[in-house]
Each structure stands twice: as structure tokens, then as C-alpha cells.
Amino acid sequence: MAxxxxxxRNLHKSFGEREVIHGLDLDVxxxxxxxxxGPSGCGKSTLLRCINxxxxxxxxxxxxxxxxxxxxxxxxxxxxxQIGMVFQSYDLFPHxxxxxxxxxxxxxxxxxRREEVEAEAEALLARxxxxxxxxxxxxxLSGGQKQRVAIVRALCMKPxxxxxxxxxxxxxxxxxxxxxxxILGLAxxxxxxxxxxxxxxxxxxxxxxxxxxxxxxxxxSARPEVFFETPQTERARKFLNTFQxxxxxxxxxxxxxxxxx
Amino acid sequence: MDIDYIVAHIPMFGKxxxxxxxxxxxxxxxxxxxxxxxxxxxxxxxPLLHRLIAAYIxxxxxxxxxxxxxxxxxxxxxxxxxxxxxxxxxxxxxxxxGGYMAEAxxxxxxxxxxxxxxxxxxxxxxxxxxxxxxxxxxxxxxxVPAIAANTIFLIKETSVFSxxxxxxxxxxxxxxxxEGNSNESNFMLVVSYLVLILPVxxxxxxxxxxxxxAGLGH
Numbered sequence: 281m282a283x284x285x286x287x288x289r290n291l292h293k294s295f296g297e298r299e300v301i302h303g304l305d306l307d308v309x310x311x312x313x314x315x316x317x318g319p320s321g322c323g324k325s326t327l328l329r330c331i332n333x334x335x336x337x338x339x340x341x342x343x344x345x346x347x348x349x350x351x352x353x354x355x356x357x358x359x360x361x362q363i364g365m366v367f368q369s370y371d372l373f374p375h376x377x378x379x380x381x382x383x384x385x386x387x388x389x390x391x392x393r394r395e396e397v398e399a400e401a402e403a404l405l406a407r408x409x410x411x412x413x414x415x416x417x418x419x420x421l422s423g424g425q426k427q428r429v430a431i432v433r434a435l436c437m438k439p440x441x442x443x444x445x446x447x448x449x450x451x452x453x454x455x456x457x458x459x460x461x462x463i464l465g466l467a468x469x470x471x472x473x474x475x476x477x478x479x480x481x482x483x484x485x486x487x488x489x490x491x492x493x494x495x496x497x498x499x500x501s502a503r504p505e506v507f508f509e510t511p512q513t514e515r516a517r518k519f520l521n522t523f524q525x526x527x528x529x530x531x532x533x534x535x536x537x538x539x540x541x
Numbered sequence: 542m543d544i545d546y547i548v549a550h551i552p553m554f555g556k557x558x559x560x561x562x563x564x565x566x567x568x569x570x571x572x573x574x575x576x577x578x579x580x581x582x583x584x585x586x587x588p589l590l591h592r593l594i595a596a597y598i599x600x601x602x603x604x605x606x607x608x609x610x611x612x613x614x615x616x617x618x619x620x621x622x623x624x625x626x627x628x629x630x631x632x633x634x635x636x637x638x639g640g641y642m643a644e645a646x647x648x649x650x651x652x653x654x655x656x657x658x659x660x661x662x663x664x665x666x667x668x669x670x671x672x673x674x675x676x677x678x679x680x681x682x683x684x685v686p687a688i689a690a691n692t693i694f695l696i697k698e699t700s701v702f703s704x705x706x707x708x709x710x711x712x713x714x715x716x717x718x719x720e721g722n723s724n725e726s727n728f729m730l731v732v733s734y735l736v737l738i739l740p741v742x743x744x745x746x747x748x749x750x751x752x753x754x755a756g757l758g759h
Contacts, residue, residue, distance in 0.1 A: 332663055333662075334659055334662065334663070356662070357662070357665045357666060357667045358665065360662060360663055360664070360665045361664075361665035363663075364663070365660075365663040367656055367659065367660060367663075369656050371656045371657065371659070371660035372660075373657065373660075373661075373674075373675055373679075374679065375678045375679055375682070384664065384666070384674055384675075385664030385665055385666065388666060388670050388674060389664060389665035389666050389667070389670065390665065430660075433664065434663070434664065437664055437665060
């Protein structure tokens with residue numbers, strides 16, 4: 281039996297009167313890549329934020345490696361060291377250079393040795409092609425470069441799993457690829473991940489399982505080839521149609537006949 | 542203007558200037574500490590305490606320093622507390638400055654985006670580490686211009702210390718004016734304050750440039 285890194289039971293989350301997640305259940309196996317898609321406002325980003333304790337939940341339970349992280353006295357800073365998170369907006373610390381950004385967590389929060397972490401950071405930076413920018417400040421980097429550094433910063437904490445919250449949504453189109461390639465690489469290495477994205481082609485390529493959320497619940501959960509080819513519900517079909525329509529529109533705008541189906 | 546008179550009185554003004562700047566320095570350093578503490582309490586909305594601090598800030602910023610000093614120097618004697626002039630001056634200046642510095646630092650804290658805090662938390666920093674390594678460096682860089690303005694304002698405010706009989710610049714100048722050399726005294730007073738404040742002003746201009754680079758990365 282595969283081991284579950286993350287188990288979510290009957291999760292309820294509301295903002296004031298408005299409930300955005302209604303009793304959600306989800307298991308994530310070790311090494312599994314779960315892509316969460318759905319219309320905006322469906323609660324997918326909120327779901328990630330609940331897992332990382334950035335949003336308090338109203339009901340239900342979340343287990344990380346079998347231990348509850350929602351009941352009893354939780355040391356969130358320790359939990360968060362096991363769950364890496366990358367946000368949509370470029371969230372690097374502007375007053376620190378790339379290396380300092382990466383080292384802050386491992387040195388201060390985890391109390392690890394500088395030489396050891398620095399060597400790891402350099403290896404990770406080299407992997408995402410940014411070793412030569414380790415002394416740069418965030419303001420000197422492009423959006424795509426900043427997101428790659430943010431990923432390295434999270435990885436350097438040696439997390440159990442990674443959460444990606446629409447990490448390419450504010451990037452210029454030509455920079456989306458360089459960030460997604462890094463995430464694809466992580467998937468190949470067996471990193472457990474939950475990814476919220478609107479990049480459908482990427483979702484198809486990276487996911488072991490696609491979760492379609494709408495109205496605060498999981499509407500469909502299936503392997504990507506099943507979900508994208510034969511969605512089971514009307515809601516999922518409608519959602520996927522809007523993307524196809526968008527692609528068609530895009531092709532018309534670009535006046536590129538090759539890309540029409 | 543009588544140059545000899547001016548030259549003869551330079552040591553006297555020098556001594557007074559030293560007292561002025563010492564009191565100002567002590568009061569301003571305390572203001573910064575008070576301001577930082579108050580700003581953090583308000584920023585993190587510490588229950589109850591943050592309302593108290595809000596009241597303090599309004600009280601300190603909306604009453605004249607002269608009245609605050611009268612209260613400390615004369616008012617407190619009614620309840621049996623006798624403070625020395627120097628103590629009153631420093632406490633008074635810190636009380637006034639604390640409110641101003643709190644607002645300056647808070648404006649800096651408010652400028653630090655929520656996502657900065659969330660990304661700090663998401664790499665497992667504790668609250669204290671978050672404040673120290675992520676929030677304050679950025680907040681202070683934004684707050685420097687306001688802190689500079691407050692500092693200069695507070696140095697100038699020390700001129701009311703003469704009312705509680707402290708021999709600062711204003712006190713010495715007023716004394717000499719009574720002897721009838723008001724032109725010379727006035728001139729020396731203005732020059733003394735300029736000599737004190739101009740370097741402070743230049744220091745902050747440079748600090749601002751450096752903090753902008755260090756605090757905001759450009």
C-alpha cells in the first residue's frame with residue numbers, strides 16, 4: 281500500500297459567512313503529482329493555503345505523514361519547514377540577494393550549517409540555470425528567474441512536499457516554459473507536489489492525477505488522460521471547453537492557421 | 542554686529558550646544574525605541590495593548606511639548622514626584638517623539654506586502670525571525686525619510702527646554718538678549734542650530750540612499 285504524505289478529511293473553510301470549501305477529502309501519495317484545476321474562486325488556492333496553515337480552517341482535519349496538523353497545539357513554523365510553497369506573485373525578499381534569500385530559511389529556521397546549505401543551494405541554482413545570478417538582487421531578475429529562485433528557496437528546506445499556487449499566472453508567456461520545466465524536473469525526481477495551474481498542457485504533462493474543483497468541492501479526480509479526454513461531469517466539460525475556445529480565439533488573433541484543430 | 546562679543550561668547554554657546562545635542566540625542570534614541578515597540582504592537586494588533594498605544598500616540602502628538610514639560614516638571618510635584626530638569630527634558634522629548642516615531646515606523650511596516658510575510662512564514666521562520674530578517678529591514682528603509690524629518694523636528698523642539706531652566710542654546714541666548722546684545726545673540730543662536738542640524742540632515746540624506754539600496758535592493 282502506498283504511503284500517504286497528505287490526508288485531508290472533511291475540510292471546511294469559510295471567510296466570514298461565505299464557505300469556500302465544503303467538506304473536501306483528498307489523499308496524496310508519496311511521489312504523486314496532483315494538479316488542481318477549476319474556475320477562479322473555486323477554492324483551489326485556498327486549499328493550498330489551508331495545507332500550509334496560512335488560512336485557519338473551520339472544520340475537518342489535515343494529516344501530514346499521518347500526524348494531524350490541524351488539532352492540538354501546532355508548531356506551524358515546524359510544519360511549514362516540511363511543506364514548501366511557491367506563490368503567484370514574485371515573493372523574493374527584495375533586500376537580500378539570491379543566495380541570502382535561499383539561505384535564510386535553512387540557516388535561521390532550521391539552524392543548519394552554512395557551508396553545507398550553501399553547497400546545496402549552489403547545486404540547486406545550477407540546476408535551474410541561475411548559478412551565475414547568485415549575487416544578484418531580485419530587482420535585477422526577470423519574473424521567470426525570480427520564480428525559479430523562489431522554487432530553489434523552497435527546495436533548500438528539504439520539504440516533504442511542494443505546493444505551487446499558480447506560479448506562472450503573472451509571468452510573461454515566454455517565461456512560463458522555463459519555470460514549468462523546473463517543476464517537470466522535480467516530478468521526474470519523485471517530488472510529491474500539489475499544483476494549482478491554468479496551464480492545461482502543463483497539467484496534462486506533469487500530473488499523475490488531476491483534481492477538478494468547483495464550488496468548494498472536488499468534482500472530478502482522475503488520471504490526466506482520462507480527465508482531459510473523457511470528463512465525466514457536465515461542469516468539467518464546460519470548464520475544459522472554455523479553454524479550447526480560448527485557444528481557438530488565440531489562434532484567430534495570431535492569424536496562425538496551423539494551430540487550428 | 543560686534544564680532545569680538547561673538548568670539549568671546551563662543552565657548553558659552555558651545556557648552557549650551559553640547560547640552561542641547563546631548564538631551565536631543567538621548568530623547569531621540571528613546572523615541573526610536575518607544576516608536577518601534579509601539580509600531581510593532583499596533584502592526585500585530587496585540588489585543589488591548591494596541592488600543593492603549595493608539596491613545597498614547599494621539600496624546601503625545603496632539604499636545605505641545607511645553608505643556609508636557611510643565612506637567613512633568615511642575616505637575617508631578619503635586620503628587621510628590623520630583624524630577625530633575627534633565628530627566629524631565631529627556632522623558633518629555635521621548636514621550637513626544639515616541640508618538641511621531643511610532644507613526645513613521647508604522648508607515649514603513651504597512652509598506653511591507655502581505656506576500657512577504659507569507660513567504661517568510663512558508664520557509665518556516667518564527668514570528669520573531671520574520672520581523673527581524675524580513676519585515677523590519679524593508680520597513681525601516683521606507684521609514685527613513687519620516688524618521689529623518691522627526692529627528693530634525695525633535696532637535697528643534699529642544700528649544701523649549703529653557704522654560705524648565707535648563708541652560709541650553711535658547712536659554713543662553715535669551716539670557717544674553719536681556720543684557721542688550723540681541724543681534725549678536727540671535728545670530729549665534731541661528732548659527733548654533735544650523736551647525737547642529739545640518740550634519741544630521743546630511744547624514745540622513747546619505748543613509749536614505751544607502752537604505753534604499755540595502756532595504757529595497759535597488
